Amino acid sequence: MWRRIYPRDQIEKYLIIDMLVVVVFIYHVFIMNHSLSPAGKITAFLLFLASFYVGLWYRDWRLLAASLVWCALLAVLGLYIDDWMLLYGFVFADLLGRTKRMWVMAGGMAGIVIMYAAHSWLDAGSPFALFANLFFAGMIMQLTTTIVVHTKEKSKGLKEKLDIANAQLEHYIQEEERNRIARDLHDTLGQTLTMIKLKSELTLRLVEKHPEKARHELNDILDTSRFALKQVRELVTDMRFVSLAKEIERSRELLGEADIDMTAVQEGIRPLSDRAETMVALCLREAVTNIIRHSGADLCTLSHYVQGEHYYIQIIDNGRGLEGQGQGNGLQSMRERMAALQGEAYVTANPDRGAVVTLKIPLMGNRRV
Numbered sequence: 227m228w229r230r231i232y233p234r235d236q237i238e239k240y241l242i243i244d245m246l247v248v249v250v251f252i253y254h255v256f257i258m259n260h261s262l263s264p265a266g267k268i269t270a271f272l273l274f275l276a277s278f279y280v281g282l283w284y285r286d287w288r289l290l291a292a293s294l295v296w297c298a299l300l301a302v303l304g305l306y307i308d309d310w311m312l313l314y315g316f317v318f319a320d321l322l323g324r325t326k327r328m329w330v331m332a333g334g335m336a337g338i339v340i341m342y343a344a345h346s347w348l349d350a351g352s353p354f355a356l357f358a359n360l361f362f363a364g365m366i367m368q369l370t371t372t373i374v375v376h377t378k379e380k381s382k383g384l385k386e387k388l389d390i391a392n393a394q395l396e397h398y399i400q401e402e403e404r405n406r407i408a409r410d411l412h413d414t415l416g417q418t419l420t421m422i423k424l425k426s427e428l429t430l431r432l433v434e435k436h437p438e439k440a441r442h443e444l445n446d447i448l449d450t451s452r453f454a455l456k457q458v459r460e461l462v463t464d465m466r467f468v469s470l471a472k473e474i475e476r477s478r479e480l481l482g483e484a485d486i487d488m489t490a491v492q493e494g495i496r497p498l499s500d501r502a503e504t505m506v507a508l509c510l511r512e513a514v515t516n517i518i519r520h521s522g523a524d525l526c527t528l529s530h531y532v533q534g535e536h537y538y539i540q541i542i543d544n545g546r547g548l549e550g551q552g553q554g555n556g557l558q559s560m561r562e563r564m565a566a567l568q569g570e571a572y573v574t575a576n577p578d579r580g581a582v583v584t585l586k587i588p589l590m591g592n593r594r595v
Contacts, residue, residue, distance in 0.1 A: 233282055247317055248278075260307045273299050281318055285325040293318045293334040297341035304345045312345060312361060319368040323375025331376060338368050388519065395480075418454040422447055467500050473507035474528065477514040481526055484518045486543075491529040498537065502567050502587060506539060509560040509571060513541045513583045516557075521545025523580055532589070536569075539585040547581050548573065560585070 232241060251274055255267050262270070273295060280292035296318050303311040315338050322334035342365040346356035356362050425447045432440040474490055481488045498506065510528075517526055523545030530539040560571040560583075569587040576582050 236282070244278075244282075244317075247314070248275075251314065254307055254311065255303070258307060262303075262306045266306070270299060270303060278317070281321040286327065286330065289321065289325055290330045290333045290337075293322055294337045297337040301341045301345045301348070305348055309345070309349070309361065312342060313364055315341060315364075315368045316371060319371040320375050323372045324379050325376075326379075331372060335369050335372055338365060338372075392515075392519070418450060422450050422454065425450065468504040468507040470498075470503045470507045470510070473510050477510060477528075480514060480518065486517065486524055486526055488526045488528065491527070491531075498587065498589075505563045505567055506585060506587065509563055509585055510539065510541065512560055516583075517541070517543050517545065521580065535589050537587045537589055539587075541583040542576055542580065544576070544578070544580040547579065548575050 277292040277296045280288050300311050322331050325331050342356050343353040347353040425443050429440050429443040478488045521543045523543035525544045527542045564571040567587050571585050574582050
């Protein structure tokens with residue numbers, strides 16, 4: 227029921243607040259003592275509901291028209307009921323901030339300024355009288371609310387676009403991986419199996435008339451089958467292994483697409499086993515994803531080095547740092563991978579600006595052999 231009379235995307239956050247606004251408005255118009263006639267009360271309430279309803283559902287010229295009606299209504303009610311009625315302008319200040327049309331928002335903000343100036347003129351005889359009382363601060367706060375809400379909605383829209391782009395990128399990566407596997411299977415295992423098939427057909431023709439040649443072909447089939455099994459094992463190993471060098475290049479490309487420059491120091495040092503290198507590469511992937519999504523950085527530095535019996539990798543960005551960042555799944559995933567190698571993963575604040583992700587891996591048992 228509520229979804230038919232109230233926007234679905236606003237039910238969770240705004241329904242209770244808007245109901246409270248309506249109840250308080252009813253109290254001010256119908257309960258408080260003032261000089262407004264019964265017909266005027268009903269007219270004011272109907273205009274209130276109509277403009278409010280239009281403002282809830284539309285973000286185009288109808289929102290601008292509703293906001294101007296609302297401002298005119300509040301300017302009149304401020305004279306007949308109480309000056310504080312002008313503070314209902316916060317309702318449409320919020321609604322105006324949600325429009326994507328700048329001319330609608332600008333027109334509505336102009337309506338708020340005119341509302342305060344008209345009320346000041348009718349009440350005190352001069353539109354400039356509002357600068358001498360507290361309502362000037364109320365007007366500034368309403369205009370600021372519109373800008374803040376608009377900025378927040380724009381940021382929300384950009385985040386949604388980024389999430390969609392990340393999902394599309396992930397899908398593209400998966401498709402590329404499937405195509406690579408298909409090519410590898412066709413170019414390696416496919417040819418070997420074709421040879422086994424041909425030799426098997428030849429053996430069937432030789433088995434009765436030329437048993438010695440058939441035995442020779444069977445030995446070739448056996449050797450080829452062993453080679454095919456070796457190819458399968460190599461393919462599986464290659465699929466599971468993630469090269470750190472390739473992951474660094476992939477990270478550089480992804481960061482570049484997000485307008486984040488990446489510099490790498492001492493890329494050649496990777497004294498790790500295949501399993502450890504894969505774990506480190508996946509942690510690097512997670513760290514880079516977090517930088518793109520949350521840091522707001524424009525520079526990222528990757529350094530890796532050996533110190534004592536440990537191998538260190540540090541990913542440093544110059545973004546907003548740890549402020550407002552929780553312990554998300556990304557960091558937990560990195561910690562679990564490093565724990566599997568008896569290592570550590572932790573995030574600290576960059577003294578200059580941004581955050582530092584550190585991976586610490588013991589070399590004992592993780593050296594490449």
